[in-house]
Amino acid sequence: MLDAGLKTQLTTYLQNLRQPIELVASLDDSAGSAEMRALLEDVVSTSDKVSLNLAGDNDRKPSFAITRAAGDADVRFAGLPLGHEFTSLVLALLHVGGHPPRLDAEVIERIKGLDGDYRFETYFSQSCQNCPDVVQALNTMSALNPRISHVAIDGALFKAEVEAREVMAVPTILLNGQPFGQGRMDVEQILAKLDTGAADRAAEKIKTKDAFEVLVIGGGPAGAAAAIYAARKGIRTGVAAERFGGQVLDTMAIENFISVPHTEGPKLASALEQHVKEYEVDVMNLQKAVGLVPAKTPGGLHEVKLENGASLKARTVILSTGARWRNVNVPGEAEYRNKGVAYCPHCDGPLFKGKRVAVIGGGNSGVEAAIDLAGIVAHVTLIEFDSQLRADAVLQRKLASLPNVKIVTSAMTTEIHGENGKVSGLSYKDRNHDSVHRVDLEGVFVQIGLVPNTEWLKDSGVALTPRGEIEVDYRGETSLPGVFAAGDATVTPYKQIIIAMGEGAKASLSAFDYLIRQVPANEEAEAA
Structure with missing residues (x-):
């Protein structure tokens, strides 16, 4: 699972472990579980202070917990922590293993002093650059305070759960089963929400x-x-x-x-x-x-x-x-933000796999977003207010070569529609003929400048x-x-x-x- 270079790096990092840790895996017969087992076996091979227990019985499979003998840490990954989340895995191993986090002493004491039981769940995608900050922050807090637990859940792997909880943007954070936050958050921001006197x-x-x-x-x-x-x-x-x-x-x-x-x-x-x-x-x-x-x-x-x-x-x-980021400021945008209206194709694109989306904006950002999304979703409609795209010529050529992209110019977005609490379509006016058209879709990515x-x-x-x-x-x-x-x-x-x-x-x-x-x-x- 891990190449020789990563295993060498991991061996070096895990020399900083101060106490033994155990990886408790909950697996089934799926391909994902086979991959997770291979990853965990590679991790165990890099340090004699890490052991593997395959007898886990967590409902989410595949998943694994990182624990220590005292039983005062509860950090779990449901899904493979690869891509942007590999660093989150390394830091979780180190912090549960007693290596001190790079936080101010005052912040550490505030985490340890939180009074209450906090059960956090974070939905992430491996392509999301905002997710690691949240995952790492909550993992660190869980390693420092036994009354805090955290599970990081790969939304692409647990699709049924994502659909049931109507998660349409990552990172999405739940606390004790209730919405807590969306988007990038660091330790201090999370503490500020938990500690009302901060x-x-x-x-x-x-x-x-x-x-x-x-x-x-x-x-x-x-x-x-x-x-x-x-x-x-x-x-x-x-x-x-x-x-x-x-x-x-x-x-x-x-x-x-x-x-x-x-x-x-x-x-x-x-x-x-x-x-x-x-x-x-x-x-x-x-x-x-x-x-x-x-x-x-x-x-x-x-x-x-x-x-x-x-x-x-x-x-x-x-x-x-x-x-x-500039808002398009049409009816439905604010109402369905993070319920189908998104601003980061890299972060949220994987959640729309196999679905239909629109990208508003024909500059470099918009065209790049449409190109990226075309490799994930079923169909992309790019909507540009001007009579022509404004992106660099090389990007326009790439976009035009994609079979599942439709380009609409001279179009003014007039409304984002929704049903049952999430996006269901978008309307735009043809500026040449004043006719209004509706596009049925599940996601809208806004890319219209700053x-x-x-x-x-x-x-x-x-x-x-x-x-x-x-x-x-x-x-x-x-x-x-x-x-x-x-x-x-x-x-x-x-x-x-x-x-x-x-x-x-x-x-x-x-x-x-x-x-x-x-x-x-x-x-x-x-x-x-």
Whole structure:
């Protein structure tokens, strides 16, 4: 099952086990069970601290639990943890085996101190880049707290269960049999939902912080670069991010990051966070900015208001809040989100195997999504508002060669229909003849570009374009002295990771230059 290279790597990793662990398998006569047994036998062969028990009696077959002698860990995989989930398997083995997770001591203590019994189930797909974060977070929590259990379920393998529970997007998380969350979540986000007092404690902690010299709002590529460049100047630097990594976390393959032929968004986001934490940067994750109060005088303190009621102050602010997927904004989109309306073909595509879907959008993202989905689903209808597709010619040629794809141009989506709580069709208007057409289908993937995350700045005095982008000059300066901006939230063209990083570095250098040219408050008073 595992090639020689993976077995060698696994042998090295499992040398970190601090106590014996047992893999308890629940198998039947299926091909999937045969594959799982082969995988588990390969794992056992890499360490004398891992044993295999084939007498498991769990209802889900094939599945296996990772346990230890004390019986105080309950981590289970229902399905093969391969693809993106192989790392989840390795980490689960290590953490159940006593190797400490890479979490802050405070977070570990909060997990151990949770009062209650928590039975988590997560539905994943092997092609989903968002799923490992959730699976790894809940596995780690299960390894640390005996009152937490977690089973990661491959939706493609347990189709009847997925249909019965109407799971139409991954990752989907259930807690004690009830919906808990959908989409990417890390340990801190899960803790925030379980520990209802966490937000208030975070707010009180933030209120005690002194003013920063540079405060970065946003933790994507632009924000990370800005924080690193500021910290290297030796000045007090803070980062407030709604989720560190930003939209990069939702990016599948990255093949144009110079000097790195291929990487994936979550891997790059993790590397960005680790690089930032190598410096004395105060990283405040899960903090959403809701208002900006500009300094009353040049060189004075700006105030950034947070959703939890706390505020941060700084002599300079760098806005790098990025962008999010644009909604098509038609009846049915919000109602059937994650019930057939999706935004990530890589994540959710496998759940629509053999079904009919539509892709809205004829740019590179839309055409790439249609190509990917065509290899999984029965039929794809691509709908483009313009009279022609806008994707690169090579992508258009590939799309046109696929027999199960229909391309509809000059079409305006007017409604997404549903029955019994899930998508059943889509209507569009032919813009050339004003006729309305309905397409019966089970899924709609929206791929129509980005919207800058700048609504919170509308009353701040920061100049925005009609599209909501922050206006900046060649130095990254906004219309407010001491406030800079970088990345996808700005007017800078070509929304690319490498460009956002460069713009973040430039904005940070500009902020430093601004700071050193300001007259300190005491000198200003003496001059008066």
